[in-house]
Amino acid sequence: FNPVPEVVHPAAPEPYRPPEIPQPAPPALSPISMSRVFHGIMFDAGSTGTRIHIYKFIQKDPELPVLDNEMFHAVKPGLSSYKDNPEEGGNTIRQLLKIAKKTVPEEDWRRTPVVLRATAGLRLLPQEQASRLLKEVKEVFDESPFFVPNNSVSIMPGTNEVLAWVTVNFLTHLYSNTRRTVGILDLGGGSTQITFLPKSKKTIQSAPSSYIANFNLFNHTYQLYTHYLGNGLVAARLSAVGALGADVDWKVFTSPCLPKRVREELNFSGTTYKVSGIPDYAGYKLCYYEMMRVIKGIVHQPYELKGSSLFYAFSHYFDRANESGLISRGGTVEVRDFKKKAKECNKMSKYRTISPFLCMDLTYITCLLKEGFGFKDNTKLHLAKKVNNVETSWALGATFDYFRNLNIH
Ligand SMILES: *[C@@H]1O[C@H](CO)[C@@H](O)[C@H](O)[C@H]1NC(C)=O
Ligand SMILES: *[C@@H]1O[C@H](CO)[C@@H](O)[C@H](O)[C@H]1NC(C)=O
Ligand SMILES: *[C@@H]1O[C@H](CO)[C@@H](O)[C@H](O)[C@H]1NC(C)=O
Numbered sequence: 001f002n003p004v005p006e007v008v009h010p011a012a013p014e015p016y017r018p019p020e021i022p023q024p025a026p027p028a029l030s031p032i033s034m035s036r037v038f039h040g041i042m043f044d045a046g047s048t049g050t051r052i053h054i055y056k057f058i059q060k061d062p063e064l065p066v067l068d069n070e071m072f073h074a075v076k077p078g079l080s081s082y083k084d085n086p087e088e089g090g091n092t093i094r095q096l097l098k099i100a101k102k103t104v105p106e107e108d109w110r111r112t113p114v115v116l117r118a119t120a121g122l123r124l125l126p127q128e129q130a131s132r133l134l135k136e137v138k139e140v141f142d143e144s145p146f147f148v149p150n151n152s153v154s155i156m157p158g159t160n161e162v163l164a165w166v167t168v169n170f171l172t173h174l175y176s177n178t179r180r181t182v183g184i185l186d187l188g189g190g191s192t193q194i195t196f197l198p199k200s201k202k203t204i205q206s207a208p209s210s211y212i213a214n215f216n217l218f219n220h221t222y223q224l225y226t227h228y229l230g231n232g233l234v235a236a237r238l239s240a241v242g243a244l245g246a247d248v249d250w251k252v253f254t255s256p257c258l259p260k261r262v263r264e265e266l267n268f269s270g271t272t273y274k275v276s277g278i279p280d281y282a283g284y285k286l287c288y289y290e291m292m293r294v295i296k297g298i299v300h301q302p303y304e305l306k307g308s309s310l311f312y313a314f315s316h317y318f319d320r321a322n323e324s325g326l327i328s329r330g331g332t333v334e335v336r337d338f339k340k341k342a343k344e345c346n347k348m349s350k351y352r353t354i355s356p357f358l359c360m361d362l363t364y365i366t367c368l369l370k371e372g373f374g375f376k377d378n379t380k381l382h383l384a385k386k387v388n389n390v391e392t393s394w395a396l397g398a399t400f401d402y403f404r405n406l407n408i409h
């Protein structure tokens with residue numbers, strides 16, 4: 001098969017055109033080994049943190065590259081927190097590049113591309129502030145010994161987070177010898193997405209055309225359902241308390257999802273919001289209604305979400321399940337397990353000592369899955385931080401996409 005995906009977005013409003021780049025010449029293949037190693041560095045600048053992925057690929061001629069391993073590191077907070085101090089933001093990138101220098105052998109630095117893609121956090125900043133941050137990052141890249149392609153630093157349009165589907169299916173496919181694909185559910189701080197391969201034509205026909213994307217992967221064209229929306233976990237908390245877009249000066253936002261003693265600050269997209277609980281904290285049911293208001297009318301329900309298809313859920317789906325003890329080291333749960341946990345969480349104070357937002361988050365996740373996407377109680381979700389030791393994020397898919405467009409391989 002051909003593990004290098006081709007990304008086509010026929011109806012995306014702002015199609016991502018990966019850069020066409022003058023390539024650093026690949027080193028001549030040794031006539032003896034016919035194999036070589038190369039690296040790619042991908043920064044994921046999210047709303048809650050910046051993550052570096054350093055991938056090592058092995059090209060065994062005439063086959064296509066295989067992923068040998070990944071080095072991963074994250075820093076908090078995200079770039080958008082440095083909107084008033086871009087130099088400081090640049091320093092977080094500098095810090096992460098030090099890890100890249102330790103990971104990639106020195107003789108490969110010059111031909112190892114370094115790319116940063118920013119997601120929801122920067123997308124929400126005023127353009128001027130976002131541009132200054134990106135410019136700062138570009139300067140840090142330029143002073144590094146790595147290869148800095150044109151357009152190495154940019155904001156990724158939401159639709160391209162579908163590249164996470166590429167990552168997961170590359171990783172599951174590669175090691176399982178099956179053509180079955182899995183759906184994915186991603187839940188970040190600022191945004192969330194669902195992507196899967198529909199079995200029924202009706203799913204495609206009944207969806208808004210911008211939710212359908214054609215992808216070439218493993219020498220097959222897949223017609224995917226993919227829906228991206230801004231309701232990440234932190235965005236949902238703020239939306240539930242009525243803080244998003246509100247004037248924040250001195251204001252404390254309250255929610256029936258939070259017990260009364262809670263006094264917390266939430267940093268989101270460069271703004272700090274104060275939130276607190278209310279005396280008549282009412283538990284799961286009322287909180288669920290609050291969350292319904294966040295979701296109502298925003299989330300499109302695909303025609304088909306049958307129990308038969310398997311979904312991989314990662315990022316905050318995994319984190320909250322793990323923190324609440326629903327899973328220990330990943331594993332498969334059903335949608336109803338989130339509901340059970342959310343109910344239990346709202347009843348027992350021990351969960352609040354883990355995080356004041358844990359019960360609110362579990363309630364939101366339950367509501368998003370059931371009322372939002374329309375999952376059945378018995379849909380199976382495979383919760384994973386990693387597949388075959390690789391982070392399940394869009395970053396690997398984006399790296400493939402990048403190399404494909406370089407046309408090295
Ligand atoms: C890709 O698909 C085409 C058409 O189905 C086929 O002819 C070709 O052999 C395939 N290539 C690989 C590498 O599997
Ligand atoms: C990359 O940028 C350089 C300098 O601005 C320019 O000369 C070159 O044509 C660009 N390459 C592509 C493929 O856009
Ligand atoms: C939020 O950001 C402010 C300054 O930007 C910082 O002092 C504070 O510690 C942050 N709070 C959290 C909860 O991260």
Ligand SMILES: *[C@@H]1O[C@H](CO)[C@@H](O)[C@H](O)[C@H]1NC(C)=O
Nearest residue numbers: 318319322323324328329385
């Ligand atoms: C799962 O949660 C435990 C306890 O909160 C934590 O120590 C551990 O690092 C978490 N695992 C992952 C993979 O995040």
